[in-house]
Amino acid sequence: MKIRVCVLFGGRSVEHEISVISGLQAYNSLDRQKYEVTAVYISKSGTMYCGERISDIGAYKDIDGLLRDSYPVAMARDGDGVKLLRLEPGLFKKPLIGYIDVVLPVVHGTNVEDGTAAGYLNMLGAAYAGCDILSSSVGMDKYATKLILRESGIPVLDCRVYTVREYDANPMSVTASVESELSYPVIVKPVNLGSSVGISVARDKEELVSALEEAFRYSRRVLVERAISSLTEINCSVLGDYDSCETSLLERPVSTEEILSYSDKYIAGSKGSKGMASTKRVIPADISLETTRAIEELAKKAFTALGCCGVARLDFMIDNSSGSIYLNEINTIPGSLSFYLWEPKGVSYSELLDRLISLALKRRRDDSSITYTFDTNVLSNVSLQGAKGAKLGGK
Incomplete structure (x- = not known):
């Protein structure tokens, strides 16, 4: 029996397009003798889609047209399994697309790679490839x-982190901190982005200000580190x-x-x-x-x-x-x-x-051997009266 694999790609990220390429590379490279493969695309608005053209890289030249030809989907827990459902089944179209044995997330950047996708899949109890929630977010x-x-x-290189609130309140304090604690040249980058998005080299104060403003376009926190x-x-x-x-x-x-x-x-x-x-x-x-x-x-x-x-x-x-x-x-x-x-x-x-x-x-x-629930019936004796703002039992 073939393993049912869902390849997940796209997402609300500045690395969206790179994820589409990476995801379809993986989709096309999976051995069809071993796997039954479904491609699921996450649009820039965060909606998941399936459809005949989702696996065609050429279709992404016209995203609006691709989405018109596709349909929104969602994953749901069903007993011991995870199923993929069509959200707009229609009169002659069944809502159940199929069951998923393992998800292959090929997503890049914030709102997906940062533990968001891992958390979603973990909540469903789905088997998924790659890092867990903590290692993804860190x-x-x-x-x-x-x-x-x-x-x-x-x-690792010495670095400092600054927030957009700090910078907006007192930009001169931030630049002075960089100059006194790190010295030029420095690398300025958003704390939580990849693909070299928003990264600049600064050799003087003017370039530093420009680099900080560019990095703050993509993140509320910016990392500045000594450049080699x-x-x-x-x-x-x-x-x-x-x-x-x-x-x-x-x-x-x-x-x-x-x-x-x-x-x-x-x-x-x-x-x-x-x-x-x-x-x-x-x-x-x-x-x-x-x-x-x-x-x-x-x-x-x-x-x-x-x-x-x-x-x-x-x-x-x-x-x-x-x-x-x-x-x-x-x-x-x-x-x-x-x-x-x-x-x-x-x-x-x-x-x-x-x-x-x-x-x-x-x-x-391995995770199936870990206990995630506690066999007790606390709720059978619970009353919400007087419990406002406090833990049950007054502790």
């Missing part, structure tokens, strides 16, 4: 990630869970700008719809064996410290002047699921997806 918050990594003995004047970026993917994990080959992205931009990642040199797979890169990274091994160990250590599951990509920086290695950030659902880092190691995209689904089902089995 991984999306660059500052929270740095705090945990530093506590775990993993090197001469650096080499190295990325490593990790696959596994709480029991064991392994690393992919390392890559050195080739940037056309001072920092790897959105264009470098998704537009420059791309042909068709390749997403992160179109980025110019050197694989394996042209660094020493000693540095390679050090990064691999740091990547596995960080993956474990953050409680990750599934496949993640960890982005490192090497200070060329000192040779020091720093972990920059983690992508808990990386663009294209980082399949391009596994293929050179002999793991095909189809096999990578097999392993992600196996990890999802394993976690579901």
